[in-house]
Amino acid sequence: MTQEPTQFQLTTPESVASDPDAVELTRMWWSKGExxxxxxxxxxxxxxxxxxxxxxxxxxxxxxxVRHGHDERQAYNLILEGFSEILKRNDVQTVVEKE
Incomplete structure (x- = not known):
């Protein structure tokens, strides 16, 4: 696997790294257009x-x-709009990859 460009790399927050009870719930990527x-x-x-x-x-x-200069409230509303658009669709499928 190739390493992501620096501007896209995420780091584990110290508060999580130092918490033995922390649980990772989700990892998400944008890959091949989806x-x-x-x-x-x-x-x-x-x-x-x-x-x-x-x-x-x-x-x-x-x-x-902070990063792109958007109005924070408008950005939040656009995120919710995108969320709503997906929830209204009937064609979303879960595909399980083989390990």
Whole structure:
């Protein structure tokens, strides 16, 4: 596997690295024109994952404001709009890759 360009590399936050009880729940990539992810349904209550996705959307909107100069509220609304567009579709399928 080739290494990603530096501007796309993510690092593990120190607070997570130092927490022996931390659990990784999702890894996501954009690959070959589509999202690819590895997920672990570790929460017993699926709403907790929804909470995590909502917080991720808020943090991503902030990232768009800082990195790309977007209005943070508008970026958040666009993220929610994209979320809504996918939820309305009937053609989303889960494909499990062989290990």
């Amino acid at each position: 999202p690819v992810m590895s997920i672990k349904p570790a929460f017993t209550d699926p709403r907790q994952y929804g909470h995590m996705l909502a917080l991720a959307a808020k943090h991503m909107a902030h990232g768009y404001a």
